[in-house]
Amino acid sequence: MxxxxxxxxxxxxxxxxxxxxxxxxxxxxxxxDSGDAVTVVTxxxxxxxxxxxxxxxxGTVFNAGEVLVTEAQxxxxxxxxxxxxxxREPELTLAAAVLDAAVEAAHPLTPAxxxxxxxxxxxxxxxxxxxxxxxxxxxxxxxxxR
Amino acid sequence: MGYTAVKGGLDAILAAxxxxxxxDGRLNAAQVGRGARLLIxxxxxxxxxYAPELAxxxxxxxxxxxxxxxxxxxAYRSTLPRIGYTLPSDGRRMRVxxxxxxxxxxxPGGQVLGRTRDYTQRLLDVDGRFAAKARxxxxxxxxxxxxxxxxFPSVVDALREEGLVRQTTDDPTEPADITRDALRFPAPRxxxxxxxxxxxxxxxxxxxxxxxxxLGAAHPTIAELRSGELPLQIRHPLTHDxxxxxxxxxxxxxxxxxxxGGVGGATIVGGEGESSERFDLGYGLAFGRxxxxxxxxxxIDASMNIPSNxxxxxxxxxxxxxxxxxxxxxxVEHLKLPHYVTFQSALDRVRFRRLxxxxxxxxxxxxx
Numbered sequence: 001m002x003x004x005x006x007x008x009x010x011x012x013x014x015x016x017x018x019x020x021x022x023x024x025x026x027x028x029x030x031x032x033d034s035g036d037a038v039t040v041v042t043x044x045x046x047x048x049x050x051x052x053x054x055x056x057x058x059g060t061v062f063n064a065g066e067v068l069v070t071e072a073q074x075x076x077x078x079x080x081x082x083x084x085x086x087x088r089e090p091e092l093t094l095a096a097a098v099l100d101a102a103v104e105a106a107h108p109l110t111p112a113x114x115x116x117x118x119x120x121x122x123x124x125x126x127x128x129x130x131x132x133x134x135x136x137x138x139x140x141x142x143x144x145x146r
Numbered sequence: 147m148g149y150t151a152v153k154g155g156l157d158a159i160l161a162a163x164x165x166x167x168x169x170d171g172r173l174n175a176a177q178v179g180r181g182a183r184l185l186i187x188x189x190x191x192x193x194x195x196y197a198p199e200l201a202x203x204x205x206x207x208x209x210x211x212x213x214x215x216x217x218x219x220x221a222y223r224s225t226l227p228r229i230g231y232t233l234p235s236d237g238r239r240m241r242v243x244x245x246x247x248x249x250x251x252x253x254p255g256g257q258v259l260g261r262t263r264d265y266t267q268r269l270l271d272v273d274g275r276f277a278a279k280a281r282x283x284x285x286x287x288x289x290x291x292x293x294x295x296x297x298f299p300s301v302v303d304a305l306r307e308e309g310l311v312r313q314t315t316d317d318p319t320e321p322a323d324i325t326r327d328a329l330r331f332p333a334p335r336x337x338x339x340x341x342x343x344x345x346x347x348x349x350x351x352x353x354x355x356x357x358x359x360x361l362g363a364a365h366p367t368i369a370e371l372r373s374g375e376l377p378l379q380i381r382h383p384l385t386h387d388x389x390x391x392x393x394x395x396x397x398x399x400x401x402x403x404x405x406x407g408g409v410g411g412a413t414i415v416g417g418e419g420e421s422s423e424r425f426d427l428g429y430g431l432a433f434g435r436x437x438x439x440x441x442x443x444x445x446i447d448a449s450m451n452i453p454s455n456x457x458x459x460x461x462x463x464x465x466x467x468x469x470x471x472x473x474x475x476x477x478v479e480h481l482k483l484p485h486y487v488t489f490q491s492a493l494d495r496v497r498f499r500r501l502x503x504x505x506x507x508x509x510x511x512x513x514x
Contacts (some may be wrong), residue, residue: 011384011390022170049231049380049391051196052321054236055339056302056400057427057451059314061234062321062336064343064431065190067378067394068197071229082384086231086392087199125294128241132295135243137285138259142251 004117009103013096014085016120017127020092023120026113027095030102033109034076038098041080042073044090076101152486172209178202187395187434188212192471193219194325194344196394196433213346213475220472233379233388237398237431241295243374244435244457249367249402251378255298260373261435301370302400302427311402311425317408331463338466342446343431345469347439351468353459354442362457364449366401366428373397373435397437399430403445426451 004012013023031038048066051097055062056081070093071084085093107113178186179202189201190242193216201219208214244260247253259265269276305311322337329337342350357364375393382389403426428448450461458464468474 006385007382007387007389012392015392036458045227045229046383047227048195048203048223049229050231050236050323050395051378051380052232053431053433054234055335055429056237056300056398057429057447058312058317058335060317060321060335060339062343063231063306063323063325064340065196065433066223066325067232068195068200069228069229069391073383080384082382082393084380086394087197128295130244132241135258135260138244138261140257140259 004114004121006100006104006136009100010096012117012121012124013083013099014118015124016092016096017081017124019123022116023092023095023099026109026116027098027102030076030098030107030109030113033107034102037077039075040072040094041075041086042071044070044072046070046088046090046095072097074101075100076105076107079105147309152484166209169265175199175206178205182210184435185210185212187224187432187436188347188439189215189219190433191436191439192216192344192346193223195219195223198434204257213471216471217476217488222225229381232391233255233381235378235398237372237376238300239377240372240396240398241375241377241393242298242372244397245298245370245372245374247301247368247370249369249404250301253301253370254304255296258298267498272298298372301471302402305369305402305425309424311427329466331466333462333466338450338462339429339431340446341466341469345439345443346474347442349434349469349471350439350442350446352444353465357445357457357459362449362460363452363455364403364428364445364457364459367404368441368444369400369402369427371397371399371441373437395434397432397435397440399428399437399440401428401430401441401448402426403428403448426453429452 016023025043047069049069051064051067052061053064054060068087069084070080070087070089072090072094073080074081074094074097075081076098079101081097081104083093083096083100085096103110105111179199182202185205186198186201189205189212190196190198192212193204195201197219199391200222201215203216204218204222205212208218240253242258244262245258246259247257271277280412301309306313310477319334319336322334322340324340329341333341336372356362358366358430372395376396377393378391379388380391381387426448428444428451430442430444430447432440432443446459446465449455449457450462450465452460
């Protein structure tokens with residue numbers, strides 16, 4: 001079983017694309033098992049994060065524009081779960097917060113959740129590799145003219 | 147035509163809006179998302195909100211009008227809470243999908259053209275055959291190993307190591323935020339860059355072009371243009387550690403002003419007994435792949451960075467006061483709205499002066 005720490009879990013669930021519906025299924029199972037132990041601390045809310053960039057001329061940090069995000073926070077008994085995703089994603093974000101809390105609480109579904117995260121992590125790596133693979137043939141090979 | 151206060155027109159307004167809403171054959175957001183990604187990039191930039199799905203919806207709703215779509219996006223933005231700030235990201239951490247330099251042929255990591263039509267002819271594909279031809283002519287896809295995304299060292303950093311461009315400094319000042327505080331001049335650099343990053347593409351290109359035509363001393367060349375996916379980090383509210391939230395699509399341009407010597411060339415720096423020359427730089431940024439705007443922004447920034455420069459692009463107050471699409475189009479287009487009272491007032495003044503003049507002339511004739 002892969003032992004992702006909490007920060008890593010956050011990032012995998014935040015970036016999950018293809019296959020992210022599995023998060024919904026797992027979260028529904030956790031909720032079905034947990035009954036009244038689940039409290040919604042912050043219902044999924046759509047908002048903005050200001051994107052800050054380091055510009056490379058002087059090294060000045062500036063506000064480049066806002067990015068649409070959704071965040072949610074829940075509690076499973078004494079354990080908190082937090083998630084944020086880009087875009088308007090209330091269901092997936094809530095599911096990610098539930099799964100975060102479930103792993104913190106050592107819920108019986110933890111092995112299945114971590115296995116699901118490993119699959120999503122691999123899918124994201126594959127997506128990135130494919131994205132680079134698509135443009136790699138456009139790398140320029142110059143010929144010297146003599 | 148005397149002055150009359152009016153009200154009404156509601157039925158006409160509703161009927162006019164219905165003509166748009168009932169339009170047949172309109173694109174939906176999914177179609178815009180698939181087929182107009184560059185327009186989405188422009189709208190997100192001018193709207194100041196990175197939200198590709200909402201920008202597509204705005205474009206569909208605005209019938210393809212980018213400024214109207216940016217308006218819709220910014221109006222929606224005003225209803226949202228700002229949850230926080232990302233940790234400052236650096237373009238050098240971008241997962242590069244395109245990267246070119248027009249100053250050096252050989253750059254560390256090489257040049258990657260990416261997805262572009264920059265180097266092919268502009269021919270209208272009237273018989274719909276170009277896509278198939280392009281696919282047939284492309285070399286076979288490269289097999290990619292598992293080493294991950296290549297690293298592309300910065301071109302400007304190589305010049306910086308030689309002392310040919312200014313060193314960067316860690317400025318602890320909290321960045322200005324023009325969405326919260328009105329611009330004041332001279333603007334801090336952070337405010338300038340924020341204003342330009344959400345500037346209107348056409349305006350920015352025109353001002354950048356004016357600098358290239360010689361209005362001012364800039365003679366810009368692209369040291370590096372890179373676009374791709376930039377990972378964003380936030381501080382996790384429970385662990386308080388930096389965590390990756392996801393990635394946004396961006397294009398960055400580092401522009402170098404290359405005329406040697408004098409105003410608009412390399413800036414001469416150094417204290418007593420020493421003298422050296424450094425090239426002035428400019429920076430441009432745009433959401434997505436709006437390269438035209440990012441290049442224009444970098445020309446404008448470089449123009450403003452050149453000491454003692456002149457011309458429209460170097461006039462910070464002029465550029466920053468006029469680059470916002472919503473402010474400019476809103477003020478221009480508000481002229482379509484009723485100005486009956488304003489104009490009637492002007493009309494009354496002119497009529498009164500004419501009567502006074504006629505009366506004076508008659509009085510003079512009678513006296514004669």
